[in-house]
Amino acid sequence: MYNTIMYTKADIIVIGAGPAGIAAAVKAKREGLNVVVVERGKLYGSKNMFGGAVYLQSIKDLFPDDWQSCPIERKTVSHGFEFLTNNEEDVSFTYSNKNSEESATVFRPKFDEWLVETAKKEGVYFAPSTTVRDFIIEDNKVTGIKTDIEELRAPLTIIAEGVNTLLTEKLDLKPKSNPKDIILGVKEVIKLDQKIINERFNLEDNEGKISEFFGGLDEDIMGLGILYTFKDHIAIGLGLSLADLPVIKKEPYVLLDKFKSHPQIQKLIKDGLSVEYSAHLIPDGGYKKLSKLYKDGVLVVGDAAGFINPVHFEGTNLAIYSGLIAGEVAAIAHKKQDYTSKTLKLYKDKIYKSFIIEDLKSYKNVMSMVYGRKKSIFKFYPELMADFFSKFTSSKPIPKKKLYRAFVKKVFFSRNITEMFADCFEFAKVLIEVIK
Amino acid sequence: MSDNSSIENKLSTIKYNVSELSHLIADCEKCKNCKTKECTYVCPARVYSVDEDTNIIKIEYENCLECGACRFICPHNAIEWKYPKSSKGVIYKLS
Numbered sequence: 001m002y003n004t005i006m007y008t009k010a011d012i013i014v015i016g017a018g019p020a021g022i023a024a025a026v027k028a029k030r031e032g033l034n035v036v037v038v039e040r041g042k043l044y045g046s047k048n049m050f051g052g053a054v055y056l057q058s059i060k061d062l063f064p065d066d067w068q069s070c071p072i073e074r075k076t077v078s079h080g081f082e083f084l085t086n087n088e089e090d091v092s093f094t095y096s097n098k099n100s101e102e103s104a105t106v107f108r109p110k111f112d113e114w115l116v117e118t119a120k121k122e123g124v125y126f127a128p129s130t131t132v133r134d135f136i137i138e139d140n141k142v143t144g145i146k147t148d149i150e151e152l153r154a155p156l157t158i159i160a161e162g163v164n165t166l167l168t169e170k171l172d173l174k175p176k177s178n179p180k181d182i183i184l185g186v187k188e189v190i191k192l193d194q195k196i197i198n199e200r201f202n203l204e205d206n207e208g209k210i211s212e213f214f215g216g217l218d219e220d221i222m223g224l225g226i227l228y229t230f231k232d233h234i235a236i237g238l239g240l241s242l243a244d245l246p247v248i249k250k251e252p253y254v255l256l257d258k259f260k261s262h263p264q265i266q267k268l269i270k271d272g273l274s275v276e277y278s279a280h281l282i283p284d285g286g287y288k289k290l291s292k293l294y295k296d297g298v299l300v301v302g303d304a305a306g307f308i309n310p311v312h313f314e315g316t317n318l319a320i321y322s323g324l325i326a327g328e329v330a331a332i333a334h335k336k337q338d339y340t341s342k343t344l345k346l347y348k349d350k351i352y353k354s355f356i357i358e359d360l361k362s363y364k365n366v367m368s369m370v371y372g373r374k375k376s377i378f379k380f381y382p383e384l385m386a387d388f389f390s391k392f393t394s395s396k397p398i399p400k401k402k403l404y405r406a407f408v409k410k411v412f413f414s415r416n417i418t419e420m421f422a423d424c425f426e427f428a429k430v431l432i433e434v435i436k
Numbered sequence: 437m438s439d440n441s442s443i444e445n446k447l448s449t450i451k452y453n454v455s456e457l458s459h460l461i462a463d464c465e466k467c468k469n470c471k472t473k474e475c476t477y478v479c480p481a482r483v484y485s486v487d488e489d490t491n492i493i494k495i496e497y498e499n500c501l502e503c504g505a506c507r508f509i510c511p512h513n514a515i516e517w518k519y520p521k522s523s524k525g526v527i528y529k530l531s
């Protein structure tokens with residue numbers, strides 16, 4: 001199936017044909033190195049799922065000449081934040097900008113296939129259907145990989161295996177993550193007529209909307225709802241704290257059905273046909289739980305390293321930028337013919353000087369705050385907001401003053417004052433960290 | 437335990453290239469003594485179920501989505517978790 005001669009000449013082996021691995025491979029190839037990317041899937045992207053939107057600047061930076069051929073579905077022009085309660089109420093904010101060029105939805109199998117084909121044009125070599133099981137280690141240095149069928153050698157291996165860090169753990173670059181630091185994403189892709197999607201979400205043909213939903217599940221779990229629009233599909237999903245599921249004793253698919261049956265969600269997906277269910281994890285430990293980034297003969301990029309900003313759903317872009325930096329450092333190591341930690345440390349230095357770490361650092365306490373205050377964020381405040389607006393919009397022949405007083409009273413009676421101060425304090429603390 | 441139609445309908449939308457061999461092996465002894473059975477609550481594909489009479493964990497590996505959730509959640513490290521053989525397992529098309 002593949003050409004063994006290429007392997008013996010490989011300067012770098014990359015494990016995983018996701019955005020991180022491909023970016024690392026492309027960059028190293030441009031610097032003149034021979035690169036082989038091994039991928040366990042037979043079809044590229046067939047093992048991968050995500051919410052739905054890639055960031056266009058990162059695609060342009062990866063493929064400056066070819067980015068226009070990226071198989072995008074809809075460009076995001078509208079981003080909604082919706083607060084749900086347990087009835088038909090819904091408070092929502094939408095940011096719309098018809099000229100926005102920030103992000104666009106893609107299907108991972110099509111997108112990953114495109115990344116691979118574009119990288120191949122630049123001379124990167126790919127080996128699909130190749131699952132890496134272990135490393136070859138000599139004198140404490142990683143000098144190659146062991147797959148289902150053979151051993152392959154190269155002076156440098158770049159680990160881009162994604163969130164399920166079997167190989168990264170094997171090299172003691174990180175411990176197995178605590179379930180508290182993991183989000184489980186479950187999603188259904190639903191087929192719907194393009195015209196109906198346009199009407200329902202107030203979009204033109206190529207325009208897309210992304211929505212995030214807080215509340216509505218009525219469970220004691222950190223669970224965020226997501227909705228993405230594609231040409232003639234919509235994706236509806238939930239991000240669930242892995243640690244919470246056994247506590248509430250509810251399975252992810254049961255929660256997804258519950259979310260889908262919420263009246264506000266129902267009206268968005270009705271008449272659609274569910275065409276693919278999927279699940280995938282998200283590393284959620286942030287800055288404090290990053291893996292070690294290098295070791296003699298090894299670099300770690302993308303989700304495997306923990307580069308994700310879950311507050312903004314930024315993952316593919318951090319994967320790409322970390323990959324580009326790894327490719328650059330690989331070339332430096334190649335020039336020096338030194339693949340030990342001494343040279344590879346440069347990767348860490350460059351990552352720590354980049355916006356990746358800057359952002360992860362400023363967000364380092366956000367997710368633990370959200371987790372700690374999940375009742376407030378996913379239940380109390382959505383309900384409170386709906387209550388406020390129901391009073392605000394009320395036309396009952398009752399003096400407004402009375403309604404607002406009732407609201408204020410409710411706020412203080414339904415909520416322990418210390419809890420409310422704790423909320424304010426925690427929100428303010430992380431806000432200051434993000435902007436300082 | 438939930439109504440099975442919810443998950444069965446969902447799984448019926450997914451394409452698999454099923455391997456003859458299970459890539460998930462649980463340590464029966466550990467599972468028998470496990471009171472909390474976390475794996476049965478986190479698995480998005482309902483791969484794990486408990487036989488009410490024997491308390492033995494049944495693994496329908498054919499439905500696995502290869503997400504890794506069971507590996508991270510199991511408090512007893514009871515699962516020998518491997519990816520399926522190259523090119524086997526789940527095949528997403530629109531995710």
Ligand SMILES: Cc1cc2nc3c(=O)[nH]c(=O)nc-3n(C[C@H](O)[C@H](O)[C@H](O)COP(=O)(O)OP(=O)(O)OC[C@H]3O[C@@H](n4cnc5c(N)ncnc54)[C@H](O)[C@@H]3O)c2cc1C
Pocket residue numbers: 015016017018019020021038039040041045047048049050051052053054055130131132133160161162163167184185186187237239280281282301302303304307308313314315316317319519
């Ligand atoms: C529900 C959900 C929603 C998300 N939404 C967004 C979003 O809207 N926007 C965004 O930018 N990011 C989003 N993300 C995050 C994003 O998907 C990841 O950050 C990104 O895919 C990471 O890229 P990667 O290349 O590091 O890893 P991956 O994309 O996971 O790629 C890893 C590759 O390695 C292969 N592999 C793994 N192990 C082996 C092995 N042993 N041998 C051979 N091959 C192997 C895998 O098959 C895979 O192809 C979301 C994630 C989830 C789960």
Ligand code: SF4
Pocket residue numbers: 462466467468470471472473474475476493509510511512513514515
């Ligand atoms: S796999 Fe782990 S969580 Fe599941 S029953 Fe066995 S020991 Fe318990």
Ligand code: SF4
Pocket residue numbers: 460478479480481482483484499500501502503504505506507
């Ligand atoms: S890897 Fe995911 S889908 Fe497979 S058995 Fe474990 S939890 Fe279930």
